[in-house]
Amino acid sequence: MSEVLLLVGLLVAAFVGYNIGGATTGPAFGPAVGANVITKLMAAALMSVFFFLGAATIGPNVVTTLGEDLVHTTDIFTLQANVAVLFFIGGALFIGNYAGVPASTSMTAVGAIAALGLATGELAWDVLGQIVVWWIVAPIVGFWVAGVVGRYYYPQINEWVAIEGTSEGRQMISVDRSGLAPRLQFGEGATRREITGAFVVVGIGCLMAFSSGTSNIANAIAPIYGADIDVLEVLGLGSDVGEIAGVEPDMMFLIVIGSIAVTIGCFTIARRTLDTLGNDITNLPLTAAIVVAVIASGIVIGLSWIGIPASFVVIATMSIIGLGWGRATRTTTISDVRKGEETRVSVGALTADEEGEPSPEIGEEEPEDIPKASDLFNPSTTARVILMQNVVPLISTVGAFITFRFIPIFGL
Incomplete structure (x- = not known):
């Protein structure tokens, strides 16, 4: 019976991984x-290759943190409970992916557990409190770091970056398989600077x-890992395997299974979120996208290092707002602020510059030169994304609580 339940749990975990691939590729x-x-x-x-590298290291x-520290005892991670937890995580994420919205996988998972x-x-309220505090602090850090970059360094970065996608569906970087080796x-006519910029975007x-x-x-995989069971032994794969890296x-076995499922999601359902993030929600300039990605990724990696699950989407969103705020404040010098002059702040300020062009010095622009936020974001798509990013974790949390509190078949 335990083998059957474990296999069911692994299948549901793979379903969660599949939806993570769909939610994070965009x-x-x-x-x-x-x-x-x-x-x-x-x-x-x-996405598949670098996701696995991050997962394994x-x-x-x-x-x-999620499999052992978030609850006082791992005895509650029975195989039945694991299946239910993973079902709510995967089901909620699937709803977001089907809607083409990359919801926060971390918030969804933490909510269910x-x-x-x-x-x-x-x-463990103390552990949950620590996670929630970092969920509040991390976006604020992202906002202020991006704000400083936007005010003082964005023009230099923008002047250096010059990336223009090709037209008619042709890609700047592609693979030629006509020879013996790929x-x-x-892209035709691409300059060395544009090629370098393209590699930077891909590297980010x-x-x-x-x-x-x-x-x-x-x-x-955290719920299954947290269960008091030797996965390899139950599956008949041996229990005397030493540590791997x-x-x-x-x-490591669970990480490989989860990463394979993520890969499947990357090649299938991720097409929806790639369309939303790549074309529909925003006209975010590539320079801004690079800055936001570096800031948000750095914060997420730092939090993961100390065991805190973090929401990249929320941190990146606040970083975009901070970057736009910092860029907009370039219309006003510190001396102007002391004189009581106000700055018209708009995230749309990020669309005021073209990649590769030098920007005016601080105080040289007029507030009227700064575009509105509506010039940057598609209002209807943005509203749909914000709504679903809150609804998806709520579905996972409320559904799991009602199930474990009022349905006794899980033996809790």
């Missing part, structure tokens, strides 16, 4: 795909994929 490679720098196929392949820290702990009276080829996507692996692998064998 934020990572949406800008590169939207600018026709690479194809969706290349984005899926790169820093990811175990977050797995331990915390609901299990709350329903059984085993929730080789990279670039890879960094984001790595950061996603560090934080999100736990959302798929410093990670215990059960955890």
